[in-house]
Amino acid sequence: YCVEFRTESLSQHCASETRPYARWMQYLREGHTVCVACQPPAISTDTQRCSGDGHNADGDKILHWEAIGNSQCQGTWKKIRQLEHCSCPLVHSFIFT
Numbered sequence: 001y002c003v004e005f006r007t008e009s010l011s012q013h014c015a016s017e018t019r020p021y022a023r024w025m026q027y028l029r030e031g032h033t034v035c036v037a038c039q040p041p042a043i044s045t046d047t048q049r050c051s052g053d054g055h056n057a058d059g060d061k062i063l064h065w066e067a068i069g070n071s072q073c074q075g076t077w078k079k080i081r082q083l084e085h086c087s088c089p090l091v092h093s094f095i096f097t
Contacts, residue, residue: 001037001038001082001083001084001085001086002035002036002037002038002082002083002086002087002088003035003036003038003053003054003079003080003081003082003083004033004034004035004036004079004080004081004082004083005033005034005035005036005054005063005065005077005078005079005080006031006032006033006034006077006078006080007028007029007030007031007032007033007034007075007076007077008030008062008075008076008077008078009030009075009076010028010029010030010073010074010075011072011073011074011075013070013072013073013074014026014028014067014070014073014075015028017070017073019069021069022067022069022070022073025067025070025073028073028075030075033080034077034093034094035083035086035088035089035093035094036053036088036093036094036095036096037086037088037093037094037095037096038050038053038095038096039095039096042095042096042097043096050096051096052064052065052096053079053082053096054079055082057078057079058079059078059079059080060078061078061079062076062077062078063076063077063078063079064076065077068097
């Protein structure tokens, strides 16, 4: 499954990332909608969910995220909705880890 979030805030460290494999962090923006896929091995075999997916969160709850590969690139987002069938666009598409 996938979860759509609206980015509420992000640290300045995202924009200053220059390593080739992590350059995508420069394109994160406050107010953008991002789509995050829950796939193995991040999915728990017990709950069939990914940690941090905001399962019980309503649209007003602020949730924290952190980019893999640069722990200083972090911020907050709010859950918009969960999609059982992923249709994430290639741009602003991520994977839970």
